Amino acid sequence: MPLPLAHAKDSITWMEVNMPPHFIQNGALRGQGYGDIVGELLRQRLPNYEHHRMTTNVVRHFDMFRRGDKVCAIGLYRTSERESFLHFSIPSLLVMPPALILHKGRLENLTAQKTLSLKSLLANSEFRLGISKDRSYGTTLDAVIAQYRHRSGLTVFSGQEIGENYFKMLLLDRLDGLLGLPDEAMFRAEQMGIRDQLVVLPLEENRDDYKGWQCAAVCPKNAWGQEVIARINAILVEIRPTPRYRRAYERWLDANNLPLYRRVYDEIFLATKPQ
Incomplete structure (x- = not known):
């Protein structure tokens, strides 16, 4: 059978x-x-x-x-x-959500705030921010960026990910901040051995969404x-x-x-x- x-x-x-x-x-x-x-x-x-x-x-x-x-x-x-x-x-x-990635030494200049407004940062023409042109940061932040897309002091890079060179620019004081996801920032920083040198601040525009x-x-x-x-x-x-x-x-x-x-x-x- x-x-x-x-x-x-x-x-x-x-x-x-x-x-x-x-x-x-x-x-x-x-x-x-x-x-x-x-x-x-x-x-x-x-x-x-x-x-x-x-x-x-x-x-x-x-x-x-x-x-x-x-x-x-x-x-x-x-x-x-x-x-x-x-x-x-x-x-x-x-x-x-996307946040502001900083070298810890920059906190004093930003009065050690727990959150920041992206609009107020971009309105300050002296603040040097790095962003990607190939990704969306959400409708709210995208709208803010569009207002200031052509201002001086904005470093725009290609690709979805933040490359090591831009983290190095933070450490060398060639950038004041980067816009990115908190988890991706800490992953990249850990890969580079600089995790203890960075801090990530939430942005007021998307904090409560x-x-x-x-x-x-x-x-x-x-x-x-x-x-x-x-x-x-x-x-x-x-x-x-x-x-x-x-x-x-x-x-x-x-x-x-x-x-x-x-x-x-x-x-x-x-x-x-x-x-």
């Missing part, structure tokens, strides 16, 4: 991008990105699925989502356009995706308060931002529940 065929597990392919420290795919810190850690925590709690990981660009991500493939991702922002083809989990990541701090896990907008997201939601409610989950992102913040981040995490991020 023939043996019955084993029931094959359903599968999930997790779509990732090479964007440290969200995902770190090379070097001594490989696998220690906050997306790496959150993804591993989710996969451990989804044993009924066979898991695969794929690194590709965002365009291919969205093509596969629109086709309804059995793919999911961690850490996408919710938009009305994306809601047409994606199921979103409750917030899976709390990520601080907490919705813009929150990303979600996503799967295709079909019955399969809806079921996976329901399972992910239940897991997130369980694991988001745990120390390991919190440390995954906090590890990439400087001390100046931790009190604000922890308050928003406890009061707003953890308060979100599945509907």
